[in-house]
Structures are given as C-alpha cells and as structure tokens.
Amino acid sequence: MGRFRKLLGIPLVLALLSACGGDPAPRQGGGGLERPTINVAMLSLVVNAPYYIAVREKLFEAEGLTVRTQPVQQSTQAYPALKTGDVDIVFANNASMLFGHDKGDLRINLVAEGTRLTPKFMGVLVMPESPITDVKGLEGHSLSVHVLNNIQAITFDAIAGQSGADPSRIDYRQVVFPQMAAALQKGDLDAIHSQEPFLTDAVRKLGARMVADGGAAPATDLPLDGYFSLETWTKENPKTAAAFQRALRKASAIATDRAKVEAILPTYARGIDPEVAKVMTMPHFATTSDPAGVQSLIDLMVEQKRLTNRIDAGTIVFQS
Incomplete structure (x- = not known):
C-alpha cells in the first residue's frame, strides 16, 4: 500500500469496508470471479450514496466480491493509480473521463452509471439583493463552477444557449463546492453554480436566490458520473465487472427511497445538516446502463468543441 499512497501523493488511509481479502492480484474466487478483491477510489458526496448502501447491505459480498474503499478528495488523485493497476475502479465525473479517453490518456470503460441530472439538483444562486434575475442577466458576470471546462460548464452552456443567453460572455471561475457560498457572501463572485447539498444549505443560510435551474432542459437527465475502469481491466475481468455492476444497480434501486x-x-459524508438532507433535491440514481444518454453527453461536448473525436458510447459503456 506504500506504493499506492506515493502514487496519490497524499496521506490516505485504506478503509476496509467489507471483509478484507489478501493479495489483490487477479485470481479465481467466489463465483468464479477473476478478481474477487478490488480497490475502489471513492468520493464522499451525495451522488455516492448507492456505493455506501451496497457496502452496508453487503451487496458486494453477495456477489462474491470484496471491495477495499480508498477515500480521495478528488477523483483525479486516483488516475495515476488507475493507470498502474493499484486502483481497479474509480468513481468520477463523466466529462473528466471522456476528456482522458479522447486524448488517449485513459482508455476507459464505464462499469456502472452513477447519477443523472435532475431539475434543481444543481442551480445558479445569487445574493438576495443581486440585480441578476435570469440566465441572460449572467452575461458579463462571474459564475463559479467546481471545475473549469467540465460538467457544470458543459450543461449550463447548453441551458444558457437555449435561454437566449451567450455562454461565452459568462465569466466562469473555479471554486470548490464547499467554498462557493462564502465567496458569494463576501462579494467575490456575482453568482455560484452550486450542487446539492451545498445549494440548499446556501439558500437556507444566506437567503440565496436561484436564478437558473442547472438541471433544466436540454441538460435534464444527462449522465453526470459513474464507476470507471481501464478498458483493459474489463476485458480481463468481465465477471468481476459484472458482479460490481449488479451490486451497484441493486443499491441504486434502494437509493430511490x-x-x-x-x-x-x-456514515460517510461529513457536515451535511440533517435538516438540509430532508429537503434537498436528489439526483436520479441510475439502475441501468444508458449508452444513448452517454452518447448525448458526448455529442454535446463535441458540439461545444470540448472533444476532438465523436466517441461511440457503445465502446465505453460496459454491458454484462
């Protein structure tokens, strides 16, 4: 594990969330899995709920699979380890992984879908006294996104364009979700493109006002994130990938409640106010694979000239 920590470049603690296996090298195990013990790099966001449900309900174990959860602050921290095989699966933003696939840096497969965008799961907020009242009003003003040139800008550019606004006139600034509300309150930003639970928290604490729904058409139901492996990994471990996928789908079905x-x-996400959790908007937790939805995201990224190649979603979405 020392090599794994070195690759990530930060001190991380390996959390064994189910019965620990031994050597993670490929070997036949329960149910004939090629790799019965796998390392999964995970975030601690609302969108990760199905994974942690699967761990708690022992859904992975039911498939003969032991998962070793490696917490990371950002999925990009796990990319070096994914390339070297120290991590088998990483939860990541779809756009980020598509960028890597397009450039040839990471030839990936989407083992299991994570979430799809629902109305008001993301949204643009301003302070109560702001003169901005709609999408058009954002032209010439600063707007935060968690990561520049990524899923928030991709989806919101599409929304802005359909609303008659010029996306090129929006001044995107990179600010991580937990810091957006404070930056808005101090006046460092004109508006923030927030996501649950931070969105509801900002509305409650600051009286922030939503001027644009980040989940509106044409972005509604676009796939946001998922569980990715290297393309070679799924080819070498198809039964293991299928077992992981089945467990996640069962957990996602549970998460519809x-x-x-x-x-x-x-149990895994610190600092979420229980009162916020009761009223915040949930994403759609995917229980099936949707190559058509992934293709829609790819086509949108090509249309916006963010991807060089029109990737065929059928070649990256793993089908068991």
Whole structure:
C-alpha cells in the first residue's frame, strides 16, 4: 500500500469496508470471479450514496466480491493509480473521463452509471439583493463552477444557449463546492453554480436566490458520473465487472427511497445538516446502463468543441 499512497501523493488511509481479502492480484474466487478483491477510489458526496448502501447491505459480498474503499478528495488523485493497476475502479465525473479517453490518456470503460441530472439538483444562486434575475442577466458576470471546462460548464452552456443567453460572455471561475457560498457572501463572485447539498444549505443560510435551474432542459437527465475502469481491466475481468455492476444497480434501486439515502449520508459524508438532507433535491440514481444518454453527453461536448473525436458510447459503456 506504500506504493499506492506515493502514487496519490497524499496521506490516505485504506478503509476496509467489507471483509478484507489478501493479495489483490487477479485470481479465481467466489463465483468464479477473476478478481474477487478490488480497490475502489471513492468520493464522499451525495451522488455516492448507492456505493455506501451496497457496502452496508453487503451487496458486494453477495456477489462474491470484496471491495477495499480508498477515500480521495478528488477523483483525479486516483488516475495515476488507475493507470498502474493499484486502483481497479474509480468513481468520477463523466466529462473528466471522456476528456482522458479522447486524448488517449485513459482508455476507459464505464462499469456502472452513477447519477443523472435532475431539475434543481444543481442551480445558479445569487445574493438576495443581486440585480441578476435570469440566465441572460449572467452575461458579463462571474459564475463559479467546481471545475473549469467540465460538467457544470458543459450543461449550463447548453441551458444558457437555449435561454437566449451567450455562454461565452459568462465569466466562469473555479471554486470548490464547499467554498462557493462564502465567496458569494463576501462579494467575490456575482453568482455560484452550486450542487446539492451545498445549494440548499446556501439558500437556507444566506437567503440565496436561484436564478437558473442547472438541471433544466436540454441538460435534464444527462449522465453526470459513474464507476470507471481501464478498458483493459474489463476485458480481463468481465465477471468481476459484472458482479460490481449488479451490486451497484441493486443499491441504486434502494437509493430511490430518499429515506435510505438520508440514513446512509451521515456514515460517510461529513457536515451535511440533517435538516438540509430532508429537503434537498436528489439526483436520479441510475439502475441501468444508458449508452444513448452517454452518447448525448458526448455529442454535446463535441458540439461545444470540448472533444476532438465523436466517441461511440457503445465502446465505453460496459454491458454484462
């Protein structure tokens, strides 16, 4: 594990969230899995609820699979380890992984979908006294996104264009979600493009006003994130990939009951106000693979000239 920490460049603690296996090298195990013990790099956001439900409910174990959860602050921290095989699967933003695939840096497969965008799961907020009242009013003003040139800008550019605004006149600034509300309150930003639970928290604490729905058409139901492996990994471990996918789908079905999500959040996501959790908007937790949806995101990124190649979603979405 020393090599793994070195690759990530930060001190991380390996959390064994199910019965620990031994050597993670490929070997036949329960149910004939090529790799019965895998390392998964995970975030601690609302969108990760199904994964932690799967761990708690022993859904991975039911498939003969032991998962070793490696917490990371950002999925990009795990990319070097994914390339070297120290991590088998990483939860990541779809756009980020598509960028890597397009450039040839990471030839990936989407083992299991994570979430899809719902209305008001993301949204643009301003302070109560702001003169900005709609998408058009954002022209010439600063707007935060968690990561520049990524899923928020991609989806919001599409929304702005359909609303008659010029996306090129929006001054995107990179500010991580937990810091957006404070920056807005101090006047460092004109508006913030927030995501749950930070969105609801900012509305409650600052009286922030939503001027644009970040989940509106044409972005509604676009796939946001998922569980990715290298393309070579799924080819070498198809039974393991299928077992992981089945467990995640069962957990995502459980997560359609928001009470189950509210119950699991405190076990892995720190700092979420229980009162916020009760009222915040949930994303759509995917229970199936949707190559057409992934293709829609790819086509949008090509249209916006963010991707060089029109990737065929059918070649990256793993089908068991």
